[in-house]
Amino acid sequence: MKRLINARIPVIFACAVAIGAATGLLFCYRNLDIFWLFAVVPLAALLTVLFLLIRKPKLLLLSAAVIFIFTGAFFNGYAKIKKYEVCDTDKTATYCVTGRVVDKGVYGENEYLILDDAAADGKNLSGKIRVYLAKAYGDYCEIGYSVEFYSKLSAYDAFTYGKLNYNVENNVKYSCSVNGGLKSEYGFSLFGSVRSALRDTLYDNLDSETAAVCYAMLLGDTQCVDDETMQSFRYGGVAHIFAVSGLHVGLVFGILNAILKRLFINKFLSATLCVAAIVFYAGVCGFTLSSLRAVIMCTVTLITRLFHLKRDGLNSLALAVIIILSITPLSLFSVGFQLSVCAVGGIYLCSGTFNKLLKKTKLPANITGAVSTSFGAQLGTFPIMLSYFGYVSGAGLILNLIVLPVISVFFVFIFVAVIIGTIIPPLGIAVTFAVIPLEGVLSFLLSLGFEKALITGFGNGAFIAVYYIALLFLSDKLNINNIVRIISVFLFAAALAAVVLISANAPFNGYGVYVSASYNGGNVILKSPQGTVVIMTESAESRYVIASLNENYAKKPDGLIILGGETCAESYDPELGCKNVYISNLYLPVQPFGDAKFNYESRFTLCGIDFEFIDGYNVVCGLGGVTVGVSAGEIKVDNCNLLISSELNYDAETHETICNAEKTVYFSQKGYRYNVYEYGALKYLIKDGEINFLKKPREI
Numbered sequence: 001m002k003r004l005i006n007a008r009i010p011v012i013f014a015c016a017v018a019i020g021a022a023t024g025l026l027f028c029y030r031n032l033d034i035f036w037l038f039a040v041v042p043l044a045a046l047l048t049v050l051f052l053l054i055r056k057p058k059l060l061l062l063s064a065a066v067i068f069i070f071t072g073a074f075f076n077g078y079a080k081i082k083k084y085e086v087c088d089t090d091k092t093a094t095y096c097v098t099g100r101v102v103d104k105g106v107y108g109e110n111e112y113l114i115l116d117d118a119a120a121d122g123k124n125l126s127g128k129i130r131v132y133l134a135k136a137y138g139d140y141c142e143i144g145y146s147v148e149f150y151s152k153l154s155a156y157d158a159f160t161y162g163k164l165n166y167n168v169e170n171n172v173k174y175s176c177s178v179n180g181g182l183k184s185e186y187g188f189s190l191f192g193s194v195r196s197a198l199r200d201t202l203y204d205n206l207d208s209e210t211a212a213v214c215y216a217m218l219l220g221d222t223q224c225v226d227d228e229t230m231q232s233f234r235y236g237g238v239a240h241i242f243a244v245s246g247l248h249v250g251l252v253f254g255i256l257n258a259i260l261k262r263l264f265i266n267k268f269l270s271a272t273l274c275v276a277a278i279v280f281y282a283g284v285c286g287f288t289l290s291s292l293r294a295v296i297m298c299t300v301t302l303i304t305r306l307f308h309l310k311r312d313g314l315n316s317l318a319l320a321v322i323i324i325l326s327i328t329p330l331s332l333f334s335v336g337f338q339l340s341v342c343a344v345g346g347i348y349l350c351s352g353t354f355n356k357l358l359k360k361t362k363l364p365a366n367i368t369g370a371v372s373t374s375f376g377a378q379l380g381t382f383p384i385m386l387s388y389f390g391y392v393s394g395a396g397l398i399l400n401l402i403v404l405p406v407i408s409v410f411f412v413f414i415f416v417a418v419i420i421g422t423i424i425p426p427l428g429i430a431v432t433f434a435v436i437p438l439e440g441v442l443s444f445l446l447s448l449g450f451e452k453a454l455i456t457g458f459g460n461g462a463f464i465a466v467y468y469i470a471l472l473f474l475s476d477k478l479n480i481n482n483i484v485r486i487i488s489v490f491l492f493a494a495a496l497a498a499v500v501l502i503s504a505n506a507p508f509n510g511y512g513v514y515v516s517a518s519y520n521g522g523n524v525i526l527k528s529p530q531g532t533v534v535i536m537t538e539s540a541e542s543r544y545v546i547a548s549l550n551e552n553y554a555k556k557p558d559g560l561i562i563l564g565g566e567t568c569a570e571s572y573d574p575e576l577g578c579k580n581v582y583i584s585n586l587y588l589p590v591q592p593f594g595d596a597k598f599n600y601e602s603r604f605t606l607c608g609i610d611f612e613f614i615d616g617y618n619v620v621c622g623l624g625g626v627t628v629g630v631s632a633g634e635i636k637v638d639n640c641n642l643l644i645s646s647e648l649n650y651d652a653e654t655h656e657t658i659c660n661a662e663k664t665v666y667f668s669q670k671g672y673r674y675n676v677y678e679y680g681a682l683k684y685l686i687k688d689g690e691i692n693f694l695k696k697p698r699e700i
Contacts, residue, residue: 020073127173138182144189162680237396346380386459538564
């Protein structure tokens with residue numbers, strides 16, 4: 001009798017590492033006493049007795065190993081966050097800051113630096129510093145340079161807006177601004193110098209837009225890519241070509257391997273050179289998590305070939321996960337890491353099943369293989385894309401079959417041309433000819449409206465768990481017959497549909513109020529039986545609003561209310577999918593943005609909810625016998641049951657309460673109950689004149 005599933009020890013260990021790191025994060029986030037970890041002791045004892053009774057010593061050893069690995073990963077992740085939370089500086093003091101530049105990027109029209117080996121007044125700091133530069137900040141500096149300046153230092157919080165701060169993943173612990181007086185000293189950086197040389201070759205021979213796209217495609221740095229161009233790649237579902245991963249590393253490996261084969265070099269020397277080359281390439285790309293994962297898997301594959309060992313893709317992926325998470329456990333929460341792992345996992349899980357089906361069509365093997373691989377990767381990343389970005393490109397299902405193979409060919413020519421042009425500058429003109437086909441692809445993506453093919457409105461919570469279980473049953477990794485497989489997949493599909501339908505129509509009685517925020521602004525989603533209305537501050541980024549809609553299974557809003565000043569209409573983004581916009585601003589034309597209808601009524605009704613603008617920054621909503629006030633500036637709401645505000649609800653001079661509210665929620669004000677910054681998204685149910693939590697916030 002066949003086993004249901006063939007056990008893969010590395011996969012089991014990788015799961016133990018991931019679950020351990022996630023549990024460590026949960027303990028920190030929920031402020032749980034580490035004493036509760038000892039709950040694994042009775043579990044270990046129970047398993048020991050059980051396996052001794054049934055005489056399964058191998059299972060006993062495996063269980064012991066899993067518990068040991070889980071515990072180690074737990075303490076590794078827990079310790080990383082606890083260390084990050086310790087602040088070495090006083091935010092009111094001005095320090096002489098020194099450090100070495102390890103990265104340089106763009107924010108808005110200015111630049112920022114990432115400093116490592118940092119010190120404040122000669123005292124070494126335990127984390128990196130993000131330095132925001134003014135247009136005139138002092139001496140010129142690049143990656144590898146040593147810098148010195150005077151500034152105050154602000155420490156980042158480990159958790160912001162209910163999530164792990166993305167800075168924690170890279171150990172960026174402090175931030176500061178430099179308006180002038182920065183002194184720098186030249187320092188050599190091998191990877192930085194190569195990266196700069198490649199960038200210069202591209203920008204010296206191409207127009208800035210094409211150079212930015214090529215640079216992003218070669219090295220994964222999208223900072224200089226135009227927003228419209230980047231959005232077109234996202235809408236087309238092919239933006240992953242900018243994430244240096246298996247595609248890029250594999251092509252570089254393949255190019256070098258083909259050259260070395262023709263030189264008849266010893267296979268062990270050839271393998272060493274190939275591995276050294278892809279490690280160096282990953283270094284030039286900044287050792288991103290996706291590139292490291294690809295390098296490890298490529299190395300494992302090479303070793304299995306050299307020693308004629310049996311190769312298993314899932315085991316190679318698991319080994320990469322174990323190595324990365326053992327060194328940087330918080331990488332588990334990086335969207336880049338998750339997308340990379342899930343894409344490869346989806347390929348290994350599902351491509352075999354699709355390939356078997358497509359072979360029946362008598363199509364050439366290379367076509368069926370490409371189609372199967374593409375579908376597998378997209379199935380693997382589907383819920384992650386929905387969860388983080390709020391949408392998945394429906395057009396990407398087709399475009400990846402056409403564009404990706406074409407771009408892979410272009411990548412080889414561009415890569416070789418840039419390398420030659422960098423080594424021999426007069427031959428840099430070759431880059432101009434190598435990118436001509438790529439410019440055609442850019443025109444194609446920019447000219448078509450792929451935003452109309454976006455899939456959105458669901459993809460969180462129970463959906464993700466059920467989805468990946470369904471994917472496992474769809475794969476060929478379970479030893480079940482086709483009838484059982486079809487029935488199982490059908491049942492899981494029905495369960496997914498039920499989760500989506502129930503969540504999309506909740507709450508069934510009453511009104512849902514969902515409060516979210518990010519660094520730049522906040523938004524409130526109101527769900528009624530008649531539809532969805534979004535209230536957003538003018539500084540809120542549309543991508544966070546879309547993510548909030550997706551998290552709460554809300555369809556495209558029937559109405560959008562923007563709170564802010566005279567230019568708040570400029571915050572409108574067609575990506576939100578709402579053409580019915582309300583603002584309290586009489587200084588703009590009636591139709592300032594294409595086919596979006598801007599309304600200026602002070603009183604109106606949307607989806608059964610009554611609204612009234614008090615001024616441009618304040619609006620009051622009446623729903624279910626409850627009054628909700630939303631304020632994006634100075635509070636002008638006098639009385640309400642629930643106040644959602646950007647500013648504190650008291651007068652700074654008299655300390656008297658401004659709005660008489662039963663409950664007050666702040667977008668970003670720390671230290672007040674409740675605030676989204678510390679507690680995460682807050683969800684309320686309004687029914688029969690009462691306000692209750694739909695989601696109870698964590699304890700601070």
